[in-house]
Amino acid sequence: MSYRIVVILFFLFFYVHTLFAEQPFTFVTTDQPVSVWKALAWDILPGGGHIYTGHYEYAGVFASLKISGIYAMYYYHNYWQYRGSLYRSAKKANQALDPEHDLLFKDPEGGYKTVKEFGYAYDRAAHYFTLSILANAAIYVTSWLFTWYHVQEINDNRQPTYMGFNQFSFTTDGYGTMWAAYTMRW
Amino acid sequence: MNLKNKSTIFFLAIVLATGCLHDPVGEEYYNDISKVKGGQKPTPPVDISISIAGHKITLTFYTDKLVNGNLVTYDPDTGTNENLYYLVYISATDPALFSDPKLYYDIRYYVGYVAETDFEPDVDPKSVYIDVSSSYHGPVYLWMTSHDGGRESDHSEVVSGTIP
Numbered sequence: 001m002s003y004r005i006v007v008i009l010f011f012l013f014f015y016v017h018t019l020f021a022e023q024p025f026t027f028v029t030t031d032q033p034v035s036v037w038k039a040l041a042w043d044i045l046p047g048g049g050h051i052y053t054g055h056y057e058y059a060g061v062f063a064s065l066k067i068s069g070i071y072a073m074y075y076y077h078n079y080w081q082y083r084g085s086l087y088r089s090a091k092k093a094n095q096a097l098d099p100e101h102d103l104l105f106k107d108p109e110g111g112y113k114t115v116k117e118f119g120y121a122y123d124r125a126a127h128y129f130t131l132s133i134l135a136n137a138a139i140y141v142t143s144w145l146f147t148w149y150h151v152q153e154i155n156d157n158r159q160p161t162y163m164g165f166n167q168f169s170f171t172t173d174g175y176g177t178m179w180a181a182y183t184m185r186w
Numbered sequence: 187m188n189l190k191n192k193s194t195i196f197f198l199a200i201v202l203a204t205g206c207l208h209d210p211v212g213e214e215y216y217n218d219i220s221k222v223k224g225g226q227k228p229t230p231p232v233d234i235s236i237s238i239a240g241h242k243i244t245l246t247f248y249t250d251k252l253v254n255g256n257l258v259t260y261d262p263d264t265g266t267n268e269n270l271y272y273l274v275y276i277s278a279t280d281p282a283l284f285s286d287p288k289l290y291y292d293i294r295y296y297v298g299y300v301a302e303t304d305f306e307p308d309v310d311p312k313s314v315y316i317d318v319s320s321s322y323h324g325p326v327y328l329w330m331t332s333h334d335g336g337r338e339s340d341h342s343e344v345v346s347g348t349i350p
Contacts, residue, residue, distance in 0.1 A: 075208075078207075078208040078209075079208045081208070081210045082208035082209065082210050082211070084210070085210035085211045085212075085213075085215070086211055086215070086216075088213060089211055089212065089213050089214070089215040089216045089217075090216045092213055092214075092216070092217070093214075093215075093216035093217045093218075093222075094216075096217060097217075097219070097222065098227060098337075100287050100288050100290070100291065100340070101227075101288075101291060101337065101338055103222050103223070103337065104222065104223035104224070104336060104337075105216050105221055105222060105223070106221045106222075106223065112223045112336075
């Protein structure tokens with residue numbers, strides 16, 4: 001008889017323990033991980049990647065930089081073509097008008113230039129265009145790095161979490177038999 | 187039209203306008219004498235000659251000579267020679283042997299210049315003096331050009347002598 005009391009007390013003790021110790025068996029429901037490639041693809045558009053990851057302040061900054069950068073490329077490409085056309089025209093005219101002298105041609109930007117100086121201006125314009133391309137590349141790479149970092153940050157917070165728990169339960173059947181169970185899950 | 191559309195149109199207009207600022211020019215753009223500094227090129231001094239005394243060369247030339255009532259040395263853009271400068275070149279080698287005709291106008295042979303206004307008006311011939319280093323002995327070749335502040339004339343005839 002006494003051993004039954006001990007057993008019942010034992011089970012009661014652990015049952016109370018399990019009431020407090022019990023954790024819900026949870027496969028923590030989270031959002032799906034964000035695709036890095038999709039985010040990077042969106043980031044081709046000015047600010048796209050940062051809007052996709054929900055960083056609107058970054059979107060504003062990088063959208064401004066990218067639009068300015070693309071405009072700078074457009075501007076300096078036109079300028080490069082323009083300086084090239086001036087150089088070729090001056091070279092041809094110098095050859096036609098007076099090949100033995102270095103003539104000074106009126107530069108639409110002010111002053112006069114020889115063909116050689118038009119050539120230097122043409123080279124400078126090419127450098128400006130090259131620099132604008134490099135600046136754009138730097139802006140895009142920086143933007144992609146931030147986008148990648150933000151995606152990693154988001155996905156780190158969305159890792160599925162498995163939580164373990166243990167549980168005691170006991171039942172009695174119609175014949176007065178007590179059934180005890182101890183379950184552990186992870 | 188709402189503000190957003192107006193802003194977009196304004197922005198695109200600026201982009202297109204600044205892009206069109208630098209439309210390439212045609213190949214014939216500079217085939218226009220009004221875009222060349224100095225316009226038409228002047229004509230050089232004529233009848234130049236030298237006399238050598240030791241290491242001093244006297245170069246004599248004419249700039250107010252008339253042919254059929256017209257100046258021989260003048261700037262076609264002004265019709266006179268009052269705005270002209272006369273450049274003097276010297277060489278120890280015969281310029282006829284230059285590999286490139288541009289060398290007639292190369293700075294390495296340039297000695298100096300005088301202005302038409304440095305002389306009495308309408309007085310010819312004009313003379314300039316050139317001192318040659320006392321260590322030099324040998325042939326000298328001289329020629330002149332005119333300059334109107336923008337363009338240089340073709341070179342004059344070349345005169346030569348020998349420094350004893």
